[in-house]
Amino acid sequence: MLKLNEQIYKAIRRHGEETYPHECCGVLLGRSADDINEVEDAIRAGNTRTDSAHNRYHIAPQELVKIQRQGRERGLDIVGFYHSHPDHPAQWSTTDFAEAHWLGCSYVITAVEKGVAQQTNSFLLTGPTEEEKAFADEPVAVEQQSDSLHHAAGPEVERCR
Numbered sequence: 001m002l003k004l005n006e007q008i009y010k011a012i013r014r015h016g017e018e019t020y021p022h023e024c025c026g027v028l029l030g031r032s033a034d035d036i037n038e039v040e041d042a043i044r045a046g047n048t049r050t051d052s053a054h055n056r057y058h059i060a061p062q063e064l065v066k067i068q069r070q071g072r073e074r075g076l077d078i079v080g081f082y083h084s085h086p087d088h089p090a091q092w093s094t095t096d097f098a099e100a101h102w103l104g105c106s107y108v109i110t111a112v113e114k115g116v117a118q119q120t121n122s123f124l125l126t127g128p129t130e131e132e133k134a135f136a137d138e139p140v141a142v143e144q145q146s147d148s149l150h151h152a153a154g155p156e157v158e159r160c161r
């Protein structure tokens, strides 16, 4: 399960609206325990795929290392990544799968239609090794400001504001 507060959830979705019609991408820092990836912060990353930024995303290795180091200084690990799909469903593509290498991390995708964020889904990269990796639909729990938990069942649940 991916757990994050409403503020971070909205920031991820807003990022996709801001970069539309291009993809946005970023890194999720937090803590991982008992099959729960709890997000403490979402770090925006530059999309280095300027050649086709509308359908691919990529975070520069140097930038990733920097984000990881800054996270560790705060006691946080990389627990996931997010990007947007401009005018495409919030489902992972074959490229997304091929470029996913962080086992146990959550890959969050927000569909942005005509500049407005729609569905946000999360996929957990599972498997004992890179060769046997797979994406699994992952529930997203958005913590409301009132501290009560709102559990969303999965991709079929509409969670627009």
Ligand SMILES: [Zn+2]
Pocket (backbone or CB within 6 Å): 055, 083, 084, 085, 092, 093, 096, 109
């Ligand atoms: Zn994608």
